[in-house]
Amino acid sequence: MSAPLYGLVLTGGRSKRMQRDKAVLEYAGRSQLERAMTLLEPLVERCFVSTRADQQNDAQRAAYAQIIDQLDDIGPMAGLHAALHSHPRAAWLVLACDLPFLDAATLQQLIAARAPHRLASALRSSHDGKPEPLCAIYEPASRATIDAWIAADQRCPRKFLAQADVQLLTLNNARALDNVNTADEYQQASQRLGGQALRPPQTLTIQYFAILREQAGRSAETLQSRAPDARALYEELRTLRQLQLRPEQLRVAINDAFGDWSQPLKAGDRVAFLPPVAGG
Amino acid sequence: MSGFSLSASAIDERALRGELFDPACGGYVCFEGWVRNHNEGQQVTRLEYEAYEPLALSEGARIIAEARQRFGVQQLRCVHRTGALALGEIAVWVGVAAAHRDEAFRACRYLIDEIKHRLPIWKKEHYLSGDSGWVNCERCAAAASDPHDHGAAHAHGAAPELRRAAPGDRHS
Numbered sequence: 001m002s003a004p005l006y007g008l009v010l011t012g013g014r015s016k017r018m019q020r021d022k023a024v025l026e027y028a029g030r031s032q033l034e035r036a037m038t039l040l041e042p043l044v045e046r047c048f049v050s051t052r053a054d055q056q057n058d059a060q061r062a063a064y065a066q067i068i069d070q071l072d073d074i075g076p077m078a079g080l081h082a083a084l085h086s087h088p089r090a091a092w093l094v095l096a097c098d099l100p101f102l103d104a105a106t107l108q109q110l111i112a113a114r115a116p117h118r119l120a121s122a123l124r125s126s127h128d129g130k131p132e133p134l135c136a137i138y139e140p141a142s143r144a145t146i147d148a149w150i151a152a153d154q155r156c157p158r159k160f161l162a163q164a165d166v167q168l169l170t171l172n173n174a175r176a177l178d179n180v181n182t183a184d185e186y187q188q189a190s191q192r193l194g195g196q197a198l199r200p201p202q203t204l205t206i207q208y209f210a211i212l213r214e215q216a217g218r219s220a221e222t223l224q225s226r227a228p229d230a231r232a233l234y235e236e237l238r239t240l241r242q243l244q245l246r247p248e249q250l251r252v253a254i255n256d257a258f259g260d261w262s263q264p265l266k267a268g269d270r271v272a273f274l275p276p277v278a279g280g
Numbered sequence: 281m282s283g284f285s286l287s288a289s290a291i292d293e294r295a296l297r298g299e300l301f302d303p304a305c306g307g308y309v310c311f312e313g314w315v316r317n318h319n320e321g322q323q324v325t326r327l328e329y330e331a332y333e334p335l336a337l338s339e340g341a342r343i344i345a346e347a348r349q350r351f352g353v354q355q356l357r358c359v360h361r362t363g364a365l366a367l368g369e370i371a372v373w374v375g376v377a378a379a380h381r382d383e384a385f386r387a388c389r390y391l392i393d394e395i396k397h398r399l400p401i402w403k404k405e406h407y408l409s410g411d412s413g414w415v416n417c418e419r420c421a422a423a424a425s426d427p428h429d430h431g432a433a434h435a436h437g438a439a440p441e442l443r444r445a446a447p448g449d450r451h452s
Contacts (some may be wrong), residue, residue: 151295170426209330210414210417211418212403251331253335256335258335272400275416277400278402278403279398279401280313280392280396
């Protein structure tokens, strides 16, 4: 009989490279913490946020059940340590909160292949083949080993998994565990997600006029796009249709009315990008 | 009747003038924009106008309503051409009739200025050289400022004047 599976989202990191609290960074309008909790909650019996003592009153973290670090400045091992001690009979699915591309299928893959008789079950990094410690399941039996590891002044959870008795899996979705540590990486991830991970593609009709009609080689087209607004849509079309005008030269019209670049698009919208006019 | 329309065929200015007749009006001002044979040093042979019709109609109606309210004039009418135009053809026609000449002049000027800068209508010039170009579009790739802004459009020299007839040349 395997131990009940609890979930833990780690938010106690110092975010030294990002220089911003990673838990509250948003993708497509939702914080990383909220995204991680939303993914994890349906898959585990109970779900907690791991925080440092000085973060426990933070509004985002306070919205969830918390487990507070007992040890300082030992990195992510502190969260795992506190969880294993607070509920010693539970196994823990531990997640870093900075995995914007993580999907439910990857967590389900991990859970389905969990080996409760070993100390942990983990996914292999698609970058270096080593175990990923911050999207992994730790069994109750790992507690003593981890305590000893910390007592021996070891900190690195990757090294811990590399030498422990661990079930290792190959990721089905190779990019699911790409993480985001710097402002640049966040920018790139934001663009990649751009609201898109959560948005299904929707049908939009694009109308082209004058010089843009000639550049696009058509006066209208209907397509599927995940673009949340006209700005993102124009960037998409600029590449797709080799449009030469910059957005600051254009105005937007949505459904035959002047619109706004950031106005959210909905299925069935007709969008036009208007080149500089020359009536009269 | 919004007072604004688009026309794919030649504008009948006599019929439009007739529409504006109102016994309460003592002044009539008309502006006609004609297709000119030159622009920015190039010899122009013909023009094409393309409109985003539903939006041009709603924005045109809005401009007419603004002028009616702002200047208190009785009769306003504007027609803009679409399609291919030859030299000398009327590209845009604006007519205003009012009790007195001052508000008729001012309303007419307001209408043509707003129409030129706000309506989603584009003009392609064909030149004697065989080249062609979309006015305000071809040369403003380097312009950083908002090309829809009136001042900016003039700043990079791409807002040609079609006006030849002085406003009011037919007022009574």
